[in-house]
Amino acid sequence: MPVISEVTIRRTRREDVGVIVAMLADDPLGGARERIEDPLPRSYFTAFEQLARDPNILLVVAEDGEGAVVGCLQLCILPGLSSQGASRGLIEDVRVASHCRSRGIGEQMVQWAVERLGFARSHVGMTLRF
Amino acid sequence: MPVISEVTIRRTRREDVGVIVAMLADDPLGGARERIEDPLPRSYFTAFEQLARDPNILLVVAEDGEGAVVGCLQLCILPGLSSQGASRGLIEDVRVASHCRSRGIGEQMVQWAVERLGFARSHVGMTLRF
Numbered sequence: 001m002p003v004i005s006e007v008t009i010r011r012t013r014r015e016d017v018g019v020i021v022a023m024l025a026d027d028p029l030g031g032a033r034e035r036i037e038d039p040l041p042r043s044y045f046t047a048f049e050q051l052a053r054d055p056n057i058l059l060v061v062a063e064d065g066e067g068a069v070v071g072c073l074q075l076c077i078l079p080g081l082s083s084q085g086a087s088r089g090l091i092e093d094v095r096v097a098s099h100c101r102s103r104g105i106g107e108q109m110v111q112w113a114v115e116r117l118g119f120a121r122s123h124v125g126m127t128l129r130f
Numbered sequence: 131m132p133v134i135s136e137v138t139i140r141r142t143r144r145e146d147v148g149v150i151v152a153m154l155a156d157d158p159l160g161g162a163r164e165r166i167e168d169p170l171p172r173s174y175f176t177a178f179e180q181l182a183r184d185p186n187i188l189l190v191v192a193e194d195g196e197g198a199v200v201g202c203l204q205l206c207i208l209p210g211l212s213s214q215g216a217s218r219g220l221i222e223d224v225r226v227a228s229h230c231r232s233r234g235i236g237e238q239m240v241q242w243a244v245e246r247l248g249f250a251r252s253h254v255g256m257t258l259r260f
Binding site: 017020021024030033034035041043044045046047048050051054056057059074076078079080081082083084085086087088090092093 | 147150151154160163164165171173174175176177178180181184186187189204206208209210211212213214215216217218220222223
C-alpha cells in the first residue's frame with residue numbers, strides 16, 4: 001500500500017509562483033512550454049496578479065507537514081445560461097511534485113475542489129457529474 | 131450541397147435570453163435540464179446579468195439576414211500560470227436553432243470565436259491547437 005501524505009490546501013501567494021512553475025514544467029508537455037529561468041519571466045507574475053484579482057478563480061497549493069508546497073490546482077467558476085443559469089466548476093492545472101506522487105495528494109486536492117463547489121451556494125444548486 | 135446562411139455575430143442582449151434558452155432546451159440533454167415557462171425562471175436573468183458583468187466572458191448570438199437569432203455561443207477567457215502565464219480560451223454552449231442546422235452557422239460562430247482569440251493581445255501570444 002502506498003503511503004498517503006496528508007496535505008493542507010491554501011490559497012497561493014506570490015512567493016509560491018516559482019514552485020508552481022517548476023511543477024508545471026515537470027512533465028513532457030510542460031517541459032516544452034514553460035521557461036525556467038532565474039529570475040522567472042515577468043509574464044508568470046503578471047498572470048498571477050490577474051488570477052489573484054479574479055473572483056471566479058481560485059489558485060491553491062497543497063502543503064505537506066513541513067510547509068513545503070507539493071501540489072497545485074486551479075478552480076474556475078464559469079457562469080452560464082444553461083442548466084437554468086447554473087455556474088459550472090472547472091478544475092485546471094492539477095500538478096503534484098514528482099517526488100511526492102502516488103501518495104493521494106492529487107486526490108485530496110480534487111476532493112477539496114469538489115467539496116468547495118458543493119458548498120458554493122447557488123440559486124439552483126450544483127450538480128456534479130462523473 | 132447545403133445552403134450556407136451568412137450570419138451576423140453580436141453581443142447578447144437581455145431580450146435574447148428567451149430565444150437562447152429555447153435553443154439550449156432543444157436537444158435531449160437540454161430538454162431535461164432547462165425550464166421553459168412563461169415568464170422564464172428568474173435564475174436565467176440572474177445568470178445573464180452575471181455574464182454581462184464578467185469581463186472574461188462574452189456571450190454572443192448569431193442573427194440571420196432578417197435579424198432573427200438563430201445561434202448562440204459563450205466564449206470564456208481563463209487566465210492561468212501555465213504556458214508562461216498565457217490565458218486560455220474556452221468555447222461553451224454552442225447551439226443552432228433546429229430549423230437552421232447544417233447551413234454552416236455553427237462553423238461561422240466558432241470561426242468568429244477563434245479569430246477573436248487570435249486578435250486578443252497577449253504577452254506571449256495565443257496558441258490554438260486542433
